[in-house]
Amino acid sequence: EKYVEILSIPFIDSTMDEFINQMIYPRLMNQEKTFVVTANPEIVEYANEHQDYKDIITSADYITPDGVGIIMASKWLNQPLQERITGFDLMNELFRIADEQALKVYLLGAEEAVIETAAVKVQEKYPGIELVGYNHGYIDIKDECLAKSIAELEPDIILTALGFPRQEKWVSMHYPLFKKGFFMGVGGSFDVLAG
Numbered sequence: 724e725k726y727v728e729i730l731s732i733p734f735i736d737s738t739m740d741e742f743i744n745q746m747i748y749p750r751l752m753n754q755e756k757t758f759v760v761t762a763n764p765e766i767v768e769y770a771n772e773h774q775d776y777k778d779i780i781t782s783a784d785y786i787t788p789d790g791v792g793i794i795m796a797s798k799w800l801n802q803p804l805q806e807r808i809t810g811f812d813l814m815n816e817l818f819r820i821a822d823e824q825a826l827k828v829y830l831l832g833a834e835e836a837v838i839e840t841a842a843v844k845v846q847e848k849y850p851g852i853e854l855v856g857y858n859h860g861y862i863d864i865k866d867e868c869l870a871k872s873i874a875e876l877e878p879d880i881i882l883t884a885l886g887f888p889r890q891e892k893w894v895s896m897h898y899p900l901f902k903k904g905f906f907m908g909v910g911g912s913f914d915v916l917a918g
């Protein structure tokens with residue numbers, strides 16, 4: 724696995740195809756706990772101003788370049804990253820795999836009406852997914868009760884759309900409660916799904 728460091732954040736240098744087939748798919752199949760951050764320039768900038776957030780980001784198994792700004796920065800450094808790997812695209816790849824493999828998915832975030840619609844649309848488009856639950860994102864991220872109730876559902880994939888930095892903080896705070904699971908913050912993706 725190759726990485727390119729931008730402002731001391733190591734980005735995975737891979738195509739989406741390789742990333743999915745060689746890194747993500749095997750981890751899902753082995754039920755290996757995984758945390759992925761799709762980092763855009765805003766996240767990189769924020770991480771550089773907040774060490775606690777930077778520590779969370781760099782604790783992830785993979786940090787992918789989300790946004791042309793990251794690709795441009797890698798070119799200026801003469802270490803061009805191969806491809807953007809965005810949260811939205813990755814989410815859709817995860818849904819595709821979950822559909823095929825009948826994986827358990829939990830969706831956390833966005834406004835109540837948005838997450839309800841998003842959940843219906845996901846289930847319509849991917850009937851093979853076992854959607855074990857969802858919750859809106861206007862929560863206290865420290866809430867252990869909610870996190871425990873999600874962990875008890877034993878989801879294979881947990882997507883958080885709480886906006887950054889809250890979505891990554893939620894993952895980092897509650898990660899130890901889970902025995903397995905693929906965790907990723909997806910920003911405004913549920914809003915896009917809900918249309």
Ligand code: UDP
Nearest residue numbers: 832833834860861884885886887910911914
């Ligand atoms: N969101 C949420 N809880 C919050 C703040 C935001 O669930 O306390 C949701 C919001 O409804 C949206 C998503 O997080 O669906 C992304 O929000 P935003 O676009 O502000 O995030 P960013 O693009 O900054 O990550």
